[in-house]
Amino acid sequence: MTERKEFRDLADPEKAHAAIASLDLEPDPESVLLAEARGRVLADRVDAELDVPGFDRASMDGYAVRAKDTFGADEADPETLELIGAVHAGVEPDVTVEPGTCAEISTGAVMPPGADAVVIVERTDERGEGEIEVRTAVAPGDSVMFAGADIAAGARALGPGTLLTPREIGLLSALGHDEVPVRGRPQVGIVSTGDELVRPGETLHSARGQIYDVNSYTIAAGVEEAGGEAKLYPHAGDDYEEMERLLLRASEECDLVLSSGSTSASAVDVIYRVIEDRGELLLHGVAVKPGKPMLVGRLESSAYVGLPGYPVSALTIFRTFVAPAVRRAAGVPEPQTETVRGEMAVRERYGEGRMRLMPVGLVEDEGGETLVYPVDKGSGATTSLVEADGIVEVHPDTEYLAEGEEVDVILFSSDVRAPSLLGVGEDDPLLNRLLDRLGTPRYLPVGSREGLRRLRDGVPDVAVVAGPAKRDVDSVDLGGWRREWGLVVPKENPAGVEGVASLVDDDLRFVNRDSNAGLRTSLGNAVAELADERGVSRHDLVSRINGFDRSVRASESPARRVLAGDADAGIGLRATADRLGLGFVPLGWQNVRVHANPKRTEKTSVAALREVLGEANDHREGLSGYDASET
Structure with missing residues (x-):
């Protein structure tokens, strides 16, 4: 038997x-051509090595002007400017906008030297003999997409573990990558x-x-x-x-x-x-x-x-x-259905009388329930697609979506899933390394001030805050580190920049950060201290700094301007200056703190981040100007 x-x-x-x-x-991981990368999973972090767009460009058809030349203009009392030429998309400008002049400009065209705003064509009239009547006042930056507004050089573009869908392929294309490292x-x-x-x-x-x-x-x-x-x-x-x-x-x-x-x-x-x-x-x-x-x-x-x-x-x-x-x-995420139902994390107003396909992101709350939040950086921004997980169809008669209202999200792909962690706030090189230690986080470098505002609204899991930002928001401090900040200058510091006083007293071209950045807040405080020493107002000193209001978004962008010869000094970090081979004038040390949404402290990814923060010293090798001990 x-x-x-x-x-x-x-x-x-x-x-x-x-x-x-x-x-x-x-x-083992491998490297593949971008054309063959769809559906693969990134093995390493990809940082932006250039600004996207790489130049200041017009976002509307109209006339490139110096904003101050339009101050006071209105329908009853327009300003008249001399038309000196035209700039079209894909063509290098051959004109310079001097005081009292303007240049015709097409959407997407490079802003000519001297111009800092665009007056849309609908608010102008042509007069004979090459003159343009401007019937509205504009502020610097109006109808302009600045270099790096989409994604800035040095920013964390995509992290390891990211599934490469057509959205990410588009971003990698915009950054010039023809080959990417992927999980085998x-x-x-x-x-x-x-x-x-x-x-x-x-x-x-x-x-x-x-x-x-x-x-x-x-x-x-x-x-x-x-x-x-x-x-x-x-x-x-x-x-x-x-x-x-x-x-x-x-x-x-x-x-x-x-x-x-x-x-x-x-x-x-x-x-x-x-x-x-x-x-x-x-x-x-x-x-x-x-x-x-x-x-x-x-x-x-x-x-x-x-x-x-x-x-x-x-x-x-x-x-x-x-x-x-x-x-x-x-490294492929678990599949999800192509439509998910979730609750609005914030109130969203609309009421424009048209069908709206609202880009939204997903985040899980402390109980694992799906929350939906709107994502919109403008139709020209590639990263809006990377940050969004799908769309919500908003009926034309809808005036607003209430916080807590249930909505159906049409996912961009059945492979889309909510990020393991949603973080917002300051851009920071050490933070990028720590995020790599987590699962599939999504981090939005919106700056300290905006990060705190979003944390106050209850959408993100954590907000990263640098410098003396106001922290009037209910949160749990998970930990942090210190970083050395100051002025990034050309190698060997040919202009002899010594500190804030040099920006005020010398004829230097300076590049600042935007108002949401903790670096800008620290610089503003340093200017205020100098003003107190000299017995003058802060405004007096700010007005003497050539470029104090010339702001860029990401922490590395000012240094890139210095590297390109477009500025004599820029606000930045020692780590950035050393990595790019530039000079550095220290102005102090800045605390960077990670604040958690008090309702999410028990969330698995938040607990994992707390643990990673305790190991921050182990991940700062090669980063100068960092002290990862408790601050």
């Missing part, structure tokens, strides 16, 4: 998940067993009990969907030696070997014997229906999972137990 091998004690599903999780399926795809070998199997396309003899091999192709499709690369092997019969030969060949060439069939306790089901003889059998049988006859083990140099022979059972077990492990190895 033929001996039968009985099932071992059936494992519960949690043990099966744990057994598969213990197997090493993760391949686990190689999965598939072997179907059973003398009765015939491959599709071959002749089927039903009288002999033959059936087409369904599992090889359905499981291969599941592997590809999960982010792996499937490799089909010839089907094995029930002969021990042939089965051993095919399985060992697959184990040499793949990270994971999957077989289907021959996993039950029948005498002819010998595959478990191959695993016991040539590897290690970790599990045989799972308390789940369908799919009880399941094997988990190691075979020579690869992982092994044996799936049931019935196609429905095989696919069910694959999707439940194996696909998550393949996704983890490939």
Whole structure:
């Protein structure tokens, strides 16, 4: 009588998940061409190496002007400016806007030297003999998209673990990348067993009990969907030696070997014997229906999972137990449906009488419920798409969406999922490194002041605040560090810049940060201290600094202007100056603190961030001007 091998004690599903999780399926990272990167997962962080756009450009058709030349202009008393030429998109300007002059400009064209604003064409009239009447006053920056307004040089563009969809491919294209580092795809070998199997396309003899091999192709499709690369092997019969030969060949060439069939306790089901003889059998049988006859083990140099022979059972077990492990190895997120329902995190006004396709982001609250918040940086901004997860259709008659109101989000992709952590606030090189230690965070470098405002509204998980920003918001301090700030100057400091006094007293071209930045707040306080020493008002000194109001968004952008020769000094960090090979004039040390939404302190990712902050000293190697001890 033929001996039968009985099932071992059936494992519960949690043990099966744990057994598969213990197997090493993760391949080495690789580099791929951007044209082949869709659907892949970034292996490393990608920082912006240039400003996007790389120049100040007009965002409307009209006339490039000096804003101060329009002050006081209105319909009743227009200002008349001399038209000196035209600037079109894709053409380098050949005119300079002097006082009392203007230049015709097209949307997307480079702002000519001397101009700092655009008057839209609808608010102007042409007069004879090359003169333009301006019927409205404009402020510096009106109808202008400044260099780096979309994404600025030095900013964290995309982090490791980011799934590359058409949105991210567009951003990488804008940054000039033709090749990107991605997680490797686990190689999965598939072997179907059973003398009765015939491959599709071959002749089927039903009288002999033959059936087409369904599992090889359905499981291969599941592997590809999960982010792996499937490799089909010839089907094995029930002969021990042939089965051993095919399985060992697959184990040499793949990270994971999957077989289907021959996993039950029948005498002819010998595959478990191959695993016991040539590897290690970790599990045989799972308390789940369908799919009880399941094997988990190691075979020579690869992982092994044996799936049931019935196609429905095989696919069910694959999707439940194996696909998550393949996704983890490939860095691919768990799939979601293409539409999700969530609650508005904030009140959003509308009432424009048109259908609105509102870009929105997703974040999970402390209970794991989905919150929806609006995302909109303007139609010209690539990063709006990267920050948004989908759209909410707002009916034309809708005046507002109330906080807490349920909405349906149409996801940009079924692969989209809420970020593990949503952070906002100050841009910082050390912070970028710490974010890399988390799962799939989303960080919006909106500045300290705006970060606190958003935290007050209750949308983000954390806000990062630098310098003496007002912290009149309920929050939990998770920790932080100190960074050295000052003036970034050309190498060797040819102008002899010594500090804030040099900006006031010398004829220097200076580049500042925007009003949301903690760096700007620290500089403003330093100017105020100098004013007190000299017995004058802060306004008096500010008015003497050439470029105090010439602001850029990201921490590295002023230094880039200095590097390009467009400025004599810019506000920045020692770390930035050293990395770019520039000079540095220190002005002090600035505290950087991470404040958590008090309702999210128990959220897994927030707890993970608190832990990472405690290890900040371990991640500042190569960053000068940092003290990661408690401040």
